[in-house]
Amino acid sequence: MLKIKSAEILCVGTEILIGDIVNTNAAYISGRLAALGITQYYQGVVGDNPKRLSARLTEALERCDLVIMTGGLGPTYDDLTKETAAAVMGRRLVPHAPSMERIKAYFERSRGVMSAANEKQAWMPEGCIVFDNSHGTAPGCVIEDDERGKAVMMLPGPPREMKPMWDESGEPYLAKFSDHVLVSRNVNICGIGESAVETILSDLMRSSENPTVAPYSKDGEVRLRVTAAADSAAAGLPLCDAMIARVRGTEVGKWIYGIDTSLEEALVRLLKERGLHITAAESCTGGLISQRITSVPGASEVYDGGVITYANRIKETLVSVPAETLAAHGAVSEETACAMAEGVRLLMGADIGISATGIAGPGGGTPEKPVGTVYIGISTPDGTEAKRFSFTGDRERIRLLTSSHALRMVLVSLMRPDI
Amino acid sequence: MLKIKSAEILCVGTEILIGDIVNTNAAYISGRLAALGITQYYQGVVGDNPKRLSARLTEALERCDLVIMTGGLGPTYDDLTKETAAAVMGRRLVPHAPSMERIKAYFERSRGVMSAANEKQAWMPEGCIVFDNSHGTAPGCVIEDDERGKAVMMLPGPPREMKPMWDESGEPYLAKFSDHVLVSRNVNICGIGESAVETILSDLMRSSENPTVAPYSKDGEVRLRVTAAADSAAAGLPLCDAMIARVRGTEVGKWIYGIDTSLEEALVRLLKERGLHITAAESCTGGLISQRITSVPGASEVYDGGVITYANRIKETLVSVPAETLAAHGAVSEETACAMAEGVRLLMGADIGISATGIAGPGGGTPEKPVGTVYIGISTPDGTEAKRFSFTGDRERIRLLTSSHALRMVLVSLMRPDI
Numbered sequence: 001m002l003k004i005k006s007a008e009i010l011c012v013g014t015e016i017l018i019g020d021i022v023n024t025n026a027a028y029i030s031g032r033l034a035a036l037g038i039t040q041y042y043q044g045v046v047g048d049n050p051k052r053l054s055a056r057l058t059e060a061l062e063r064c065d066l067v068i069m070t071g072g073l074g075p076t077y078d079d080l081t082k083e084t085a086a087a088v089m090g091r092r093l094v095p096h097a098p099s100m101e102r103i104k105a106y107f108e109r110s111r112g113v114m115s116a117a118n119e120k121q122a123w124m125p126e127g128c129i130v131f132d133n134s135h136g137t138a139p140g141c142v143i144e145d146d147e148r149g150k151a152v153m154m155l156p157g158p159p160r161e162m163k164p165m166w167d168e169s170g171e172p173y174l175a176k177f178s179d180h181v182l183v184s185r186n187v188n189i190c191g192i193g194e195s196a197v198e199t200i201l202s203d204l205m206r207s208s209e210n211p212t213v214a215p216y217s218k219d220g221e222v223r224l225r226v227t228a229a230a231d232s233a234a235a236g237l238p239l240c241d242a243m244i245a246r247v248r249g250t251e252v253g254k255w256i257y258g259i260d261t262s263l264e265e266a267l268v269r270l271l272k273e274r275g276l277h278i279t280a281a282e283s284c285t286g287g288l289i290s291q292r293i294t295s296v297p298g299a300s301e302v303y304d305g306g307v308i309t310y311a312n313r314i315k316e317t318l319v320s321v322p323a324e325t326l327a328a329h330g331a332v333s334e335e336t337a338c339a340m341a342e343g344v345r346l347l348m349g350a351d352i353g354i355s356a357t358g359i360a361g362p363g364g365g366t367p368e369k370p371v372g373t374v375y376i377g378i379s380t381p382d383g384t385e386a387k388r389f390s391f392t393g394d395r396e397r398i399r400l401l402t403s404s405h406a407l408r409m410v411l412v413s414l415m416r417p418d419i
Numbered sequence: 420m421l422k423i424k425s426a427e428i429l430c431v432g433t434e435i436l437i438g439d440i441v442n443t444n445a446a447y448i449s450g451r452l453a454a455l456g457i458t459q460y461y462q463g464v465v466g467d468n469p470k471r472l473s474a475r476l477t478e479a480l481e482r483c484d485l486v487i488m489t490g491g492l493g494p495t496y497d498d499l500t501k502e503t504a505a506a507v508m509g510r511r512l513v514p515h516a517p518s519m520e521r522i523k524a525y526f527e528r529s530r531g532v533m534s535a536a537n538e539k540q541a542w543m544p545e546g547c548i549v550f551d552n553s554h555g556t557a558p559g560c561v562i563e564d565d566e567r568g569k570a571v572m573m574l575p576g577p578p579r580e581m582k583p584m585w586d587e588s589g590e591p592y593l594a595k596f597s598d599h600v601l602v603s604r605n606v607n608i609c610g611i612g613e614s615a616v617e618t619i620l621s622d623l624m625r626s627s628e629n630p631t632v633a634p635y636s637k638d639g640e641v642r643l644r645v646t647a648a649a650d651s652a653a654a655g656l657p658l659c660d661a662m663i664a665r666v667r668g669t670e671v672g673k674w675i676y677g678i679d680t681s682l683e684e685a686l687v688r689l690l691k692e693r694g695l696h697i698t699a700a701e702s703c704t705g706g707l708i709s710q711r712i713t714s715v716p717g718a719s720e721v722y723d724g725g726v727i728t729y730a731n732r733i734k735e736t737l738v739s740v741p742a743e744t745l746a747a748h749g750a751v752s753e754e755t756a757c758a759m760a761e762g763v764r765l766l767m768g769a770d771i772g773i774s775a776t777g778i779a780g781p782g783g784g785t786p787e788k789p790v791g792t793v794y795i796g797i798s799t800p801d802g803t804e805a806k807r808f809s810f811t812g813d814r815e816r817i818r819l820l821t822s823s824h825a826l827r828m829v830l831v832s833l834m835r836p837d838i
Contacts, residue, residue: 017459019450024441026464031438040436041471045445045462052460286713287706290727294705297781297814305733307726308709314724314767348733362716395716 002146004177006039006064010056012072012081013157014047025070025155025162032171037180037229038066048078057088061150068170071157073138075117082141085152086125089143096124099132099139106137131169136161142173180229183236185259187224187244188266191412192255194222200251211243221263221404224252257415263407264292270414271302276351278410280306281319281344283331283357284374288403305348309340319343332357332369334377337386341377353379354406355386360398372398376406378413421565423596425458425483429475431491431500432576433466444489444574444581451590456599456648457485467497476507480569487589490576492557494536501560504571505544508562515543518551518558525556550588555580561592599648602655604678606643606663607685610831611674613641619670630662640682640823643671676834682826683711689833690721695770697829699725700738700763702750702776703793707822724767728759738762751776751788753796756805760796772798773825774805779817791817795825797832 009026016023026043033040042063046056053072060067072081086093100122107114121138124130131140138156145151153170155162189197194217198205201224205213211228226243230236248256258266271278280289290306293299307318312331315321321339329335337355345353358374365371372393377386387409391401428445435442445462452459461482465475472491479486491500505512519541526533540557543549550559557575564570572589574581608616613636617624620643624632630647645662649655667675677685690697699708709725712718726737731750734740740758748754756774764772777793784790791812796805806828810820 016446017449017462018453019446019448022441022443022446027435027438027441029438030436034437041466041468042475043436043464047460049460056461282706285710286718287701287709287725287727290706291704291710294727294729295815295818299705300729304730305726305728305737306706307724307737308706308713309724310713310719311723318724318726318766347737396714399714 002065002144002149002151002177004038004065004151004174006041007033007066007068008040008060008064009033009043009068009070010060011043011045011070011157012048012053013045014049016045016071017047024159025157028159028163029068029070029155029166029170032166033068033174035182035184036171036174036178037182038174038178040064048072048080050080050084053080053084054088057085057152061088061148061152065149066151066153066174068153068155070155070162073121073140073154073156075115075121075137077117081154082123082125085143085154089125089145089152091125091127091143093123094126096122096130096139099124099130102132102139103137129173131155131165131173133161133165134168135164140165140169180231181233181236182227182229183233183240184225184227185237185240185244187226187247187256188258188261188263189222189224189252189255190257190263190408191415192222192252193217197222197224197252201247204246204250208243211239213243213247221408254415255412257411263404263411264296267407267411267414268293268296268299268302270411271352272298274414276414277302277304277348278352278354279304279344279348279350280354280356280406281315281340282306282308282355283310283315283340284360285356285399285402285406286310288399289354289356289406292403292407304350307344307347309344315340319347330369332359332373332375334375334386334388337375337377338379338384341379341386342384345379351380352410353377353384354410355379356402356406358389358391358398358402360395360402362395374398374402374405376402376409378409380413421484421563421568421570421596423457423484423570423593425460426452426485426487427459427479427483428452428462428487428489429479430462430464430489430576431467431472432464433468433497435464435490436466443578444576447578447582448487448489448574448585448589451585452487452593454601454603455590455593455597456601457593457597459483467491467499469499469503472500472503473507476504476571480507480567480571484568485570485572485593487572487574489574489581492540492559492573492575494534494540494556496536500573501542501544504562504573508544508564508571510544510546510562512542513545515541515549515558518543518549521551521558522556548592550574550584550592552580552584553587554583559584559588599650600652600655601646601648602652602659603644603646604656604659604663606645606666606675607677607680607682608641608643608671608674609676609682609827610834611641611671616641616643616671620666623665623669627662630658632662632666640827673834676830682823682830683715686826686830686833687712687715687718687721689830690771691717693833695833696721696723696767697771697773698723698763698767698769699773699775699825700734700759701725701727701774702729702734702759703779704775704818704821704825705729707818708773708775708825711822711826723769726763726766734759738766749788751778751792751794753794753805753807756794756796757798757803760798760805761803764798770799771829772796772803773829774798775821775825777808777810777817777821779814779821781814793817793821793824795821795828797828799832 128141228236228239309315320343340355341353355377361371372391547560559574647655647658728734739762759774760772774796780790791810793808
């Protein structure tokens with residue numbers, strides 16, 4: 001009888017081997033396999049070549065219970081995953097009437113022309129379980145070999161087709177084999193560094209086997225990943241939540257801004273709860289702060305608008321930075337950052353104004369203010385302040401870090417009970 | 420004697436197998452190997468487990484001349500790539516004095532505390548070629564086995580360390596084995612669809628073997644990839660350029676906006692050439708258009724500022740959209756888009772004003788204006804116009820496509836001789 005405890009992902013596509021695309025499919029499926037408690041020791045990529053594909057698939061089936069293949073299910077002559085896997089598993093291809101209907105309907109809907117090559121996509125390995133494709137023409141499938149206790153799953157290559165098929169068919173198929181699952185929750189922390197978190201939680205981390213607790217940092221933020229092994233997600237979640245409650249009881253607790261969220265989501269949520277409106281005047285970030293806030297659905301409840309004040313002239317006319325401030329301290333200064341934050345808050349009639357002015361590079365640095373020098377300002381009716389930062393990295397990274405720290409500063413100020 | 424014609428990438432890291440990180444290293448190295456004319460038939464990922472690592476490395480060395488490993492060079496006990504590869508290649512580890520000095524200097528510079536574990540990073544396989552790490556502590560290396568004609572290259576896992584080491588040491592090392600290189604240039608096209616490009620160029624594409632010409636589309640843009648095989652990059656580039664000249668001679672020629680560039684780079688360059696200033700009033704894109712323009716170094720020569728007019732109130736007060744326009748046609752309308760584009764152009768004293776107003780979702784759609792309905796406006800002293808678009812996808816994708824089409828519309832209008 002078929003039992004699935006271990007799996008390997010084998011992605012098919014010469015475009016991966018020549019570096020044309022990044023293999024996000026493997027990462028997506030790997031994460032889901034881990035959550036299902038299915039172990040993966042190895043992962044591979046092979047080109048659109050039936051001989052090499054056959055060799056790698058045969059080897060992989062020696063090592064594990066299930067091989068998950070992505071790609072090579074298209075209509076063209078070099079899409080040979082299904083043909084090759086069927087041969088390795090000793091099956092022939094037969095027409096699958098429901099898939100033929102679906103493909104015909106797909107072309108009618110999209111007003112495209114169905115070619116003979118598309119019909120090939122409806123020929124499936126005999127006796128396989130067919131996965132419908134809700135976002136394209138290529139069906140997926142699983143070939144099971146009960147005698148050997150092995151299976152091969154095939155999914156389309158484009159992530160926009162693969163992910164929904166995995167969610168709708170692949171994962172439900174595998175869930176029935178799983179006797180335990182891994183449940184993870186990410187605890188989002190800001191205002192305290194990774195090493196401080198590690199020091200405070202070291203005993204907790206060392207003494208915890210289930211759930212495990214591990215910190216990691218990402219773009220100027222610290223996260224704690226809490227992972228529990230349990231019989232089901234329903235049984236694992238309370239284990240995670242109990243551990244999160246223990247973390248909340250430590251010194252780290254007051255720096256937790258959310259669970260499984262992002263800076264911008266947590267900020268928009270907190271602003272909604274407080275009934276506050278935010279705005280931003282951006283120079284070096286060029287719109288990135290506003291863009292991140294408005295990436296959250298429903299941001300319009302807390303954000304009415306913002307400005308990008310790139311040139312000094314616009315800093316003066318739009319957000320009322322005094323010409324004397326610019327002349328005396330320069331555009332990249334604490335004084336200008338404060339004036340921008342206050343000016344945009346008043347302009348927009350908002351409760352909180354953020355500002356960012358700095359040198360994102362590659363040009364524009366000076367010995368006193370090298371590339372990476374950034375001032376971030378926050379203004380509320382209670383007062384206005386700005387902080388200096390020295391970021392490293394390229395233009396893109398400096399802009400990203402600036403926007404993260406701006407969001408983080410507002411979040412921390414909202415979380416502090418005295419504000 | 421060692422000859423390197425084929426390679427496999429073997430990435431080491433349990434974090435890849437559990438889906439915590441996307442394997443961008445493999446894509447980067449794959450692209451560079453293709454450019455060097457080194458063939459890759461297969462690619463793998465294995466966890467931090469010396470037994471499995473040893474098995475996969477041994478197999479890979481049977482199949483190809485060079486195995487490139489990334490990851491597992493860190494200071495902790497589960498970083499075992501160097502130890503394992505040295506054993507497979509029959510080498511012992513010996514202290515490498517220059518690396519020890521570099522690591523010590525690195526900790527002094529960053530004011531960190533160097534542990535005994537970090538010393539392990541300076542022990543290298545005997546007789547290997549050491550690659551300095553300019554962005555971290557772990558050196559890389561190559562172990563060559565001249566007799567077997569095999570080699571193993573080891574690079575650090577973090578992309579911020581791996582990429583510079585590849586560029587500075589890995590690629591120069593491999594270049595000496597290469598007897599031909601692949602040189603690619605991307606021809607950027609906008610204002611004409613992929614299928615039209617394919618129809619116009621079909622004869623050229625079919626008849627060209629070196630360089631090859633292949634179109635592909637990405638985020639609402641069409642690109643042509645021209646790839647030449649030659650003895651050197653210096654010999655390959657003229658082949659590409661001659662082919663690009665032939666493409667320019669076709670109907671496609673007038674839609675080419677640049678070579679190896681991006682919409683925002685091409686736009687900023689063209690605006691600089693014309694001495695024009697641009698600005699944007701954004702609603703649904705929330706700052707993304709300005710952020711993309713200002714992502715280009717030197718954007719300050721053509722961009723002074725912009726606004727995000729999210730709420731209707733701000734559309735009225737900041738960019739003078741008449742209240743009657745909003746009442747009669749709604750915020751998502753041709754009329755509002757035109758008023759926003761003209762209003763922001765006048766506010767900023769710019770030559771060109773862009774606007775975007777639409778429904779990015781997931782909420783806010785109606786039968787008349789479903790999610791994905793977007794109006795993009797362009798205003799110049801000669802006139803103002805707006806176009807309606809119907810995009811599909813999630814909030815992020817609708818915002819991205821809106822920003823791409825806005826930049827594209829300006830670029831096309833600048834490229835048309837009559838404007």
